[in-house]
Amino acid sequence: xxxxxxxxxxxxxxxxxxxxxxxxxxxxxxxxxxxxxxxxxxxxxxxxxxxxxxxxxxxxxxxxxxxxxxxxxxxxxxxxxxxxxxxxxxxxxxxxxxxxxxxxxxxxxxxxxxxxxxxxxxxxxxxxxxxxxxxxxxxxxxxxxxxxxxxxxxxxxxxxxxxxxxxxxxxxxxxxxxxxxxxxxxxxxxxxxxxxxxxxxxxxxxxxxxxxxxxxxxxxxxxxxxxxxxxxxxxxxxxxxxxxxxxxxxxxxxxxxxxxxxxxxxxxxxxxxxxxxxxxxxxxxxxxxxxxxxxxxxxxxxxxxxxxxxxxxxxxxxxxxxxxxxxxxxxxxxxxxxxxxxxxxxxxxxxxxxxxxxxxxxxxxxxxxxxxxxxxxxxxxxxxxxxxxxxxxxxxxxxxxxxxxxxxxxxxxxxxxxxxxxxxxxxxxxxxxxxxxxxxxxxxxxxxxxxxxxxxxxx
DNA sequence: TTTTGAGTTGTTCGA
DNA sequence: GTCGAACAACTCAAA
Numbered sequence: 207x208x209x210x211x212x213x214x215x216x217x218x219x220x221x222x223x224x225x226x227x228x229x230x231x232x233x234x235x236x237x238x239x240x241x242x243x244x245x246x247x248x249x250x251x252x253x254x255x256x257x258x259x260x261x262x263x264x265x266x267x268x269x270x271x272x273x274x275x276x277x278x279x280x281x282x283x284x285x286x287x288x289x290x291x292x293x294x295x296x297x298x299x300x301x302x303x304x305x306x307x308x309x310x311x312x313x314x315x316x317x318x319x320x321x322x323x324x325x326x327x328x329x330x331x332x333x334x335x336x337x338x339x340x341x342x343x344x345x346x347x348x349x350x351x352x353x354x355x356x357x358x359x360x361x362x363x364x365x366x367x368x369x370x371x372x373x374x375x376x377x378x379x380x381x382x383x384x385x386x387x388x389x390x391x392x393x394x395x396x397x398x399x400x401x402x403x404x405x406x407x408x409x410x411x412x413x414x415x416x417x418x419x420x421x422x423x424x425x426x427x428x429x430x431x432x433x434x435x436x437x438x439x440x441x442x443x444x445x446x447x448x449x450x451x452x453x454x455x456x457x458x459x460x461x462x463x464x465x466x467x468x469x470x471x472x473x474x475x476x477x478x479x480x481x482x483x484x485x486x487x488x489x490x491x492x493x494x495x496x497x498x499x500x501x502x503x504x505x506x507x508x509x510x511x512x513x514x515x516x517x518x519x520x521x522x523x524x525x526x527x528x529x530x531x532x533x534x535x536x537x538x539x540x541x542x543x544x545x546x547x548x549x550x551x552x553x554x555x556x557x558x559x560x561x562x563x564x565x566x567x568x569x570x571x572x573x574x575x576x577x578x579x580x581x582x583x584x585x586x587x588x589x590x591x592x593x594x595x596x597x598x599x600x601x602x603x604x605x606x607x608x609x610x611x612x613x614x615x616x617x618x619x620x621x622x623x624x625x626x627x628x629x630x631x632x633x634x635x636x637x638x639x640x641x642x643x644x645x646x647x648x649x650x651x652x653x654x655x656x657x658x659x660x661x662x663x664x665x
Numbered sequence: 666t667t668t669t670g671a672g673t674t675g676t677t678c679g680a
Numbered sequence: 681g682t683c684g685a686a687c688a689a690c691t692c693a694a695a
Binding site for chain 1: 686687688691694
């Protein structure tokens with residue numbers, strides 16, 4: 207059981223720490239703020255609006271994370287109070303129930319989260335909703351150009367962000383928090399999912415991070431694009447749910463490891479893009495690109511399904527799509543390859559692919575996902591030049607040169623050795639249970655370039 | 666205001 | 681096999 211902190215008068219009113227996507231106890235600035243004012247009740251709200259936009263694997267992963275957080279709290283004499291409902295009802299109700307003096311949160315900069323927090327703050331009336339910290343190394347809005355406007359290009363943002371620096375990790379020893387336990391709803395059973403999910407929770411985050419620092423980090427710059435070697439950090443689900451704070455990681459990197467630091471910065475970059483342009487979650491960042499001609503109708507729907515199931519006949523694409531279904535996760539290089547294929551080979555709108563990713567990724571983060579897709583589609587910040595169309599065969603040969611990645615996820619191709627697996631149709635006897643390529647990449651590449659040129663011709 | 670250099674992740678073709 | 685050029689034009693950031 208946690209001891210009452212000696213310097214805290216017992217008369218201090220409690221406060222609520224409302225967890226959202228910061229599901230940890232270490233390096234948690236808002237928790238420390240709350241704890242410094244008296245006893246703390248740990249709350250998580252099961253918000254149907256958010257759950258409705260979350261696919262089964264991500265929801266399952268969230269529930270597991272919540273169970274891990276609850277277990278961590280219990281080992282410190284607390285417990286996670288889970289309440290099902292609308293935050294603007296649930297949060298004030300709990301405040302009233304325990305006579306809380308304040309509600310503490312990590313700031314949420316997403317379009318929905320920001321609006322939700324405004325409503326909750328209004329519903330709380332006199333009781334303040336106090337934001338301390340955010341899920342980002344540097345909070346959106348902090349890194350601006352000299353003229354006070356936000357960056358739209360990554361590299362200058364990265365320079366300014368590096369110079370800006372970040373705070374030291376908050377000294378949040380959960381043993382020093384006095385918890386006030388309140389009844390709540392049970393954490394629901396995991397929704398059914400076929401995906402095999404990684405370990406959830408703060409301890410798993412720290413272990414994964416430690417293992418990556420010992421094994422993968424040294425070679426990260428060299429092999430991060432190699433899905434066959436599978437040596438990336440796998441930290442994305444933990445960053446998504448805040449079982450670790452990026453600042454904790456940056457401090458461990460000690461200013462070195464530029465390649466990995468840039469990846470953390472991309473997350474901050476897209477977070478601030480979405481903060482400054484909230485509609486960019488669904489609208490084209492480059493409005494001209496709205497005039498792009500996409501395929502529609504039944505044929506397009508069927509093509510989409512073929513892509514989603516991983517039956518395109520392009521091995522690297524199919525391997526990626528099958529990994530997504532199997533693990534709720536996909537290697538980043540392969541995300542770009544499958545995205546390019548959907549947009550530029552199948553001529554389908556990027557929003558369809560983005561939605562599919564959000565339905566299946568356990569790390570599905572609105573800012574990263576939508577802007578990653580917009581980048582590939584050439585509609586976003588720093589968009590790829592029009593002529594940059596990935597060739598799924600050469601990408602496979604280049605980044606999965608052993609062919610191990612394809613063979614792992616596409617069992618029908620396991621008999622083909624080495625990089626030859628990327629062109630099964632050149633085999634004397636192509637596997638009968640693997641489909642032929644659904645399109646001629648050469649033809650569709652030119653078609654994609656034509657459609658892009660049509661846009662500039664109209665201007 | 667104007668100018669200048671640069672912009673995550675590519676591919677193809679011809680020498 | 682390797683190499684460099686071409687592939688549009690535009691917007692952004694900073695001086």
